[in-house]
Amino acid sequence: MSENRARILVFVPAYRCQSQIQRVIDQFADRRVVAWVDTILVVDNRSPDQTLEVAIEHGGKTLSDCEFVCWRNDDNYGLGGSHKAAFRYAIDQGFDYLVVLHGDDQADILDLIQQLEVGAHKGVDCLLGARFMHGSRLKGYSWFRTFGNHVYNKLFSIAAMRNIHDLGSGLNLYRLTSFRDFYFEKFPDDLTFNYVMLLASYHRGQTVKFFPISWREEDQISNVKLFSQAFKVLRLLLGYCIGRARFLATEMRGKPFDNYSGQIQYRQGG
Numbered sequence: 676m677s678e679n680r681a682r683i684l685v686f687v688p689a690y691r692c693q694s695q696i697q698r699v700i701d702q703f704a705d706r707r708v709v710a711w712v713d714t715i716l717v718v719d720n721r722s723p724d725q726t727l728e729v730a731i732e733h734g735g736k737t738l739s740d741c742e743f744v745c746w747r748n749d750d751n752y753g754l755g756g757s758h759k760a761a762f763r764y765a766i767d768q769g770f771d772y773l774v775v776l777h778g779d780d781q782a783d784i785l786d787l788i789q790q791l792e793v794g795a796h797k798g799v800d801c802l803l804g805a806r807f808m809h810g811s812r813l814k815g816y817s818w819f820r821t822f823g824n825h826v827y828n829k830l831f832s833i834a835a836m837r838n839i840h841d842l843g844s845g846l847n848l849y850r851l852t853s854f855r856d857f858y859f860e861k862f863p864d865d866l867t868f869n870y871v872m873l874l875a876s877y878h879r880g881q882t883v884k885f886f887p888i889s890w891r892e893e894d895q896i897s898n899v900k901l902f903s904q905a906f907k908v909l910r911l912l913l914g915y916c917i918g919r920a921r922f923l924a925t926e927m928r929g930k931p932f933d934n935y936s937g938q939i940q941y942r943q944g945g
C-alpha cells in the first residue's frame with residue numbers, strides 16, 4: 676500500500692444476492708485490488724434471504740488485508756437509501772472516496788482499479804463506470820435492455836447537454852468532499868437515485884468522467900420492474916427539463932426517512 680494514497684471505502688449495496696455476494700467478496704482476493712482499498716462496507720438492505728449471513732461468513736474467513744464491515748439498514752431504504760447510509764458512514768469516518776460496487780456481481784472492480792492506477796480519479800468528482808461506450812463489454816445483457824439504455828442515455832445527454840454513456844451502472848467512484856453537505860438527501864431512495872445524482876452533478880458543475888466497464892448477466896435476479904421504472908425515469912427527466920434547480924430541490928422520495936440508520940453486524944480488521 677502506498678503511503679500517501681487517498682483513503683477509499685468500497686460500498687457494496689446488497690439485496691437478495693446470497694448467490695453472488697461470495698463472488699463479489701472474492702474480487703478482493705486480488706492484491707492489485709486490495710492495494711487500493713481500506714474498507715469494504717457491505718450494506719444489506721434487509722434482504723429476506725441469507726445475503727448478510729453469507730457475506731459475514733465468507734468475508735470473515737477470506738478478507739484479511741483490509742477492514743471489513745457488514746451493516747444492516749434499520750429499514751428497507753432501497754438502493755438510493757442504501758447509498759445515503761453509505762455516504763454518511765464514509766464521510767463520518769473521514770474517507771476520501773466512496774466506491775460503489777453492486778453486490779450482485781455484475782461488475783468487475785478491476786475495471787476501476789485500472790483507472791486508479793493511471794490516476795483517473797484525480798481531479799474528478801464522479802468517475803462512473805459505463806456499460807455503453809467504446810471499450811465496454813456486455814456479457815449476457817439482453818439486446819432490448821441495451822437498446823433501451825442507449826435511448827435513455829441519448830435523452831439525458833440532450834437534457835444535460837453532456838455526453839452520457841450510462842445513467843447508473845454498478846461500479847462508480849465519488850470524491851467525498853463534493854458530497855459533504857448531503858444535498859442529495861431528498862433524491863429518490865429507489866433505483867432511480869443514480870439518474871438524479873448524475874443530473875445534479877452536471878447541474879452543480881461537478882467534473883464527471885466515464886470509463887468503460889465489463890458487465891455480466893448470469894444468475895442475477897433483476898429486481899427492476901422494467902416498464903414502470905422506464906416511465907418513472909421519463910417523468911424525472913421531464914421534471915428536470917422544466918424545473919432544473921427547483922426540481923432538484925423537491926422531495927422525490929415516496930416515503931421520506933429522517934435518517935438512514937443501520938447497525939454494524941460484523942467488523943474485522945482496520
Ligand SMILES: Nc1nc2c(ncn2[C@@H]2O[C@H](COP(=O)(O)OP(=O)(O)OP(=O)(O)O)[C@@H](O)[C@H]2O)c(=O)[nH]1
Pocket residue numbers: 688689690691692720752753754757777778779780781845866895896897898899
Ligand atoms: N432492486 C434493489 N436492489 C437493491 C436494493 N438495495 C440494494 N440493492 C442492490 O443494488 C444492486 C442493483 O439492483 P438490481 O436489481 O440488480 O438492478 P440493476 O443492476 O441496476 O439492474 P439489472 O441488473 O440490469 O436488472 C444490486 O446489487 C442489489 O443487491 C433494493 O432495495 N432494491
Ligand SMILES: [Mg+2]
Pocket residue numbers: 777779781895897
Ligand atoms: Mg443488478
